[in-house]
Structure formats: C-alpha cells, structure tokens
Amino acid sequence: MNINNIMSSLEARHPGELEYLQAVKEVLISIEGIYNEHPEFEKARVIERLVEPDRIFTFKIPWVDDKGDIHVNLGYRVQFNNAIGPYKGGLRFHASVNLSILKFLGFEQTFKNALTTLPMGGAKGGSDFSPKGKSNAEIMRFCQSFMLELWRNIGPDTDVPAGDIGVGAREVGYLYGMYKKLARENTGTFTGKGLDYGGSLVRPEATGFGGLYFVNRMLEKHGIDIKGKTVALSGFGNVAWGAAIKATELGAKVVTISGPDGYVYDPDGISGEKIDYLLELRSSGNDIVEPYAEQYPKAKFFEGKRPWEQKVDIALPCATQNELNEDDAKMLKANGVLCVAEISNMGCTAEAVDYFIANRVLFAPGKAVNAGGVATSGLEMTQNAMHIQWTAEEVDSKLRQIMANIHAQCIEYGLEKDGYINYVKGANIAGFMKVARAMIAQGVI
Template sequence: MKYIENAMKLARQSNCQSDTTFFQAIEEVLTSIKPFLKKNPQYFEHNIIDRIIYPNREIRFKIEWLDDNNHIQVNNGYRVQFNNALGPYKGGVRFHPSVTPDILKFLAFEQIFKNAITGLHIGGAKGGADFDPKGKSDQEIMKFCQAFMTAFYNSIGEDIDILGGDIGVGEREVGYLFGQYKTLTNSYDSIITSKPISLGGSKGRSSATGYGLIYFTETLLEDMGETLKGKICTISGSGNVAIHAIEKLYDVGAIPVTCSDSKGTIHDPNGIDLALLKEIKLKKRSSLEAYAEERKAATYVKREDYQSGSYVWEVPCFAAFPCATQNELSGESAQKLIDNDVKIVAEGANMPTTPDGIDLFMKHKILFAPAKAANAGGVAVSVLEMSQNNSLSYMSAEEIDEKLRGIMSKIFKDIKKTCDDYCLDMDLASGANILGFKRVANAMIAQGV
C-alpha cells in the first residue's frame, strides 16, 4: 500500500536513522492493519497514519545528583508523551544503561495500543534514564530518584501524564519519586502507580503483568479446547514479570522449567524452584549461576557459551513465554521451538519476538499471543490503582485478581472478534493492532485537528 510506504519513509526522515527498534514497531503495526485500512477510507481522509506515528512530545532533561563520595554524577532523563487521544498519558519509567530515545519511542508507541486494547481511557507514554541502579547504595538511589523528579515534575500530573514502574524502577524507586513530587508540589496527586501499599498502591500490582500473561494464555487455550495443566513451559527472564508468570503457571498446574538473566539460563527439568529463584533474584540480586549451585539437577548455561540467541528456546516445551526484553526471540530460535513442537508462544516482554520469528509462527500455525494483549495486565491494574486513589476505596487482593482475570479475558474476546470481522484466522497480532488503532484513531477524529 503506497500510503503505508510513504508513512514509513516520512518516519525515517523525521527520526534518527539509528531508531531501528522504533521503526520496527511502526512497520509491524502499519503492515498488519492494511486489511482494516482498505475497508475504512476515513482514516486516510483524516491522515491518521502520519499523525499517529509522531510523538506529541519528546522531553529530554539533565539529571545531576551526588553519589556517596559527594561526587556530582550526570545522567540523561527522557519522557516520550506519544498520544493522549484516549486519556492522560500513561506508561512506565525505566532506569537502565540501555535506555535511549529509540527504545523509549518504541515502548511509548507500543503503549498507545496496549492501553487502548484494555478498553480503559488512557494514552501512551514511556520514560526513563540511562542510570543503572545495580551496585548503588539505597542513599544513592534515593538521591537519583529525587533529582529525576525535580528535573521533570512540571511535565506530569494526574490529568496529564501518570508514571509507573518498569525495569529498574520497583516499589522503592516509585516511593522516592512520589515522595519528591509531593515535596515539590505539596500535593498527594495520583501521578505514579506501582506505589508501595503504604502510599496508596494497589494489592496485586506487582504480580499483575505476569499473572495477566497466564490468564490471557489460559483464555486463548480454553477457546481452542486446550489447557496448560501438566504442560512443560519455558520462560525467559527472571525479573518481576517472569517470576510471577512462573508462580501463576504453578497455580494452574503447569511445569515451568527455565528462566534466564543477562549472564545465562537455568534449565531445571523438575520445575523451577520458585522460592530459591525469589531468594536469588529479589533478595540477594545475584546471578542465576547461584541457582545451579543449590539445585544439582539444574543445568546452567552461560550466555558466553551459547552464542545463538538464548538457550531457553532449545528446551522442548508446550508453551513458551519470552519475558526478558525486546527482540530476544529470533527467527532461528523460533524455528528451534517449532522443531520441538511448541504449541503456543505468549509474549510477556515488550516486542520480544523479531519479525522473522513471528512470520515463522504464523506460517506453522503456532498460536501467538502478542505483547500488546498478553502483557497488558500491568497497566490494567495500574488504572485500578488510580481509581482506588481517587475514590479512597481500596480493593482486596482477591477482588483485584478477579478484575484482572476478567480484563484479560475480555481483551482476548475483543481481539478474537476483530480477527473474525477481518478474516484474520486467529492472527492475534494483527487483531490486536487493528483493535488498538481503531480505538485511538476514532478518538483522534472525534477531537478534530
């Protein structure tokens, strides 16, 4: 479609050529919505494509802070407020050395459609800093969070932009960010989610993305007459999403046998020891190599000893859950999963599967649950947190879990209906993109230019 080609050309001309991840995200969405656009020319008339691929605002700021030796350190801070047609911007804050404008534009663009798919009235944004919390003292992390918020607080607000947790930003960091915002504004506004319970956080928020991933997968499999019970599952990552996905897999009777971090992969054929994993990654914050030292039946494969992607995808399984990072599951790894008779791949991370990997899954009729839908549980419970803060009425963990399960089930049903409407034959990735695009585009048209 010429219009799509021109839009991609415009995107490349208007952004840095190094923004490869962002371009990949745009191309994936625009390519998959072609059947929808052909039947709905009004989106061409309103030039929605060109308008939706431009961020509303890209904010870059300097963060100056004192380390424990009273040396002044400097980091880059960013916020990409991409689209607020459906409601105030909403998206996490990431502290990691890999944070760049390219990564944040990709994440913010994905967030627009993920948020729209939930049916909740929130826009899409993402932010962060190239700060590495690893190896920093609690005092240094507090000072950095305070400096980050001081440099940025006048660009957010409960009706403007609501932050959330992400990689490197857990309850501790969220607490420091929120505390500094309160100090600067003398306000207890709900400008950040994933807060500690003592500051108005929601029960079930930390587990929501991982649990939601499994709830979505269960709903999809039930629709196909299948179940996860008794099935071997492989999971990449060992952060918050992966750990809670493993926890919920055990709850539904599945057998999760792998996890990974930046240094290597654990394969425990008897099932991952969840208590040991939490001890190593959440308390000691150590390498997974320590897991194999405790569990002699487990195999630890160093990343440096395995050059072809991640060893996780070598392990035969019924279901695979990439929960680590973007583009971690390549075409080569996808083929290995297919050769080992995988039945379903459900994404817990943001865009973890490369385009050639997705193409292979589609070609071989592997059930594929895209991140925009499958990992939307986190943002869904974040909005529930905002609602609780505004009403000063808080739900129990059981109530939150029931609502989360209902939201993930509805997301699947809405996407499946979209697939049926456009004859997509369970192409859930295209269905999710069309559903999210339609909701955002209609809101843009309704608001005029």
C-alpha cells in the same frame, strides 16, 4: 495508506531508531486493510499523526554519589498519545535506555492501554542510569534529581508514570515522594506505589498473572488444557516471577529461567521454595542464575544461551525486546511448541513473528499478553481517585475480566478465513480502531 512511503518518511526523520521503526511497521502492516476501508482516517491523516509522539521531554540529571563525585545522566519522557485518557506508561532505568526504545515502548503502550478498555493514553520514559550496584542513598538522590525536571509535566489527569525495568517499589517511592513535595498534593500521579500510600494489591505480580490468564484463554479457545504443560520463561524480574507463580497455580510446570549469564533448566519444575530462592538471589543484587543450579543439583545451567532450545509446550519471553529471534522460533517449532506469547514488550524479532504466523504457530504479541500490568495500574488509579483499596480478590477478578476482554477483541479482529487466529493483527486493529475513532472525534490537535 502507502506503508512504504510512511516508513521511508519516518526513517528519514528518525534514522537509526530501529526498535521504534520496527514497532510502527508491525502495526501498519496489521491495520492496512481496515484503514483503507475508512476514508475518513486518510482524510484526517490519522496515521501520520499517530506515529509521532505528542511531545518528548529530554533533560540532564546531575546527581552526587556517596563519595561526593558528580555524575550526569540523561532523562526522558515520551508522551505519545492521549486521545483516550491521560498519558500512562512506565519509567525504565537501565544503561541501554535511549530514545528509540522509549518511543517504541510509548507507541506500543498507546495500543496496549486502548485494549484494556480503561481511559489511558500511551507514554514511556526513563534514563540511562542503572540502579545496579548503587546504594539506597544514591538511588534516592538520583530519583529526586530526575523528578525535579519532570514534575511539572505529570499529574493524575495529565500523565501517570509507573515502574518498569530498574524501577521497582523503592524507586517509585523516592520519585513519588519528591513529586508530592514539589507539587504539594497527594494524588494518584504514580502507580506501583507501596501499599501504605496508595498502591494496589496484586500490582507487582499483575503482568505475569495477566499474561497467564491470556495464555490460558488462548489454549482453551483451541481445546488445549494448560494442566501438565511445560513452560519456558526467560528472565526473572517481576514479570517472570508473576508468570511462574500463576503458571504453577494453573497446573503447568515452569522449567526454565534466565539471566545475563545464561539460563537454567530444571526438569522438576521451578515453584515454591525455588521461587523464594530466586527472589532472595535477586534481592541481594545478583541477577545471574547459575547459583540456582548449584543450589538445586538436578537443574542444569547453560552459559550464554537462551531457553528457547529446550523442548517445551509453552514459551513465554519475559525479559526484554527482541530476545527471541527467527532461529529460536524454528527450534521451538521443530520441538513441537504449542503456544508462544510475549509477556515482555516486543519480545520477538519481526522475523520470528512472521515465522510463527506463516507456520500457524499459536502466537500472541506483548501489547495484548502483557497488558495486565498497566490494566492493574489503571485499577490503582481508580482506587486512588475513589480513596479506597480493593481486596486482592477484587483486583484479581477485575484483572481476569480485562484479560478475557482483550482476548475477545483479538478474536474479533484476528480470525482469518482458514480459522487461524492472528493475534498480532487482532490486537493491533482493536487498539488502533479505538484510538483512531477518538482522534477523529476530537479534531486536528
């Protein structure tokens, strides 16, 4: 495999798609050695087939606001790879959505889903529509218009969307309601549904919960007890919410959260009623965090900054891609950080990841750490297919086991000669091998 040739070809085909190209290059670097040990992969051109999505749907979404004005947004669904199961991945509604971001997310999703050991392929979709500041009626009309274009191309054994940034239980409900009406079937075509119509317990918290289960395994493997450790989180969506709850349950202390306005540092820890306050703040449509410092005077607000400058034991990016750069990585290392793990997708820049690995900082990538969300979505699909609902304890137990299995796969393929566990390499190889073997078995399609 010639990485430079492959990347040059991709850059020529997809100029300017930086996030997508970054994600592909990271995987290629990790798998180069094992790929070259399997001449059957090269003969079948597995890489050339794997780095391109199976298909991309792009469509306009006209919708009418409460004043009667007409708006037009763009919608996408990237069906990346279904070698091991139906396409599976979230929908993101945010002004920043573009094809490069969705292709990177769909590519990552392919390997992440493979790591869960559940039969799910990789996909992603969304729109440059932002629900922020819109009424429920406007969001409903937009979701219905979105689904009018997409419904023929999804289904319980074809493609199962879910939520992501900007797509929560409300949006999933509107999307699924329209799908159900058009398809005339009531199936597990969406995950992240409400509990009253096929949703799974623990799903809203699952990404954060799973991330902490993985981090705890990492620390235990290295003889470190998570109890008493300080944790920096970014963002405060569902991911950071679940992470804050589980970190506190495991005995750690969360000391930062962040928003578009900056971050808050609370030396007393963010838990209990403080989390409830943040949830109330978020549900009011306010995603800034400065009011937290006004509510809790011991906390300090840092305008326009990121939490990675604080001295903490564990750093967990939970917001969006490339939110932690090389300078942040150097600050964390200088401050003695014990562990960094991406609970957001590709939360660190490539330079930051290289720095962590070169300096032997304990680091794990999003495709392993944040797989708890899609794993629980897979469990929701199973419950829907069986027409049952498991208890929260049953779902949580299965989630713990899945994250333990992912951690074991990372060690199997990521243990290096000096004893350092390269979780990036381990996760990429483990996910790739499963998908590649399935592609070889199914012929050239």
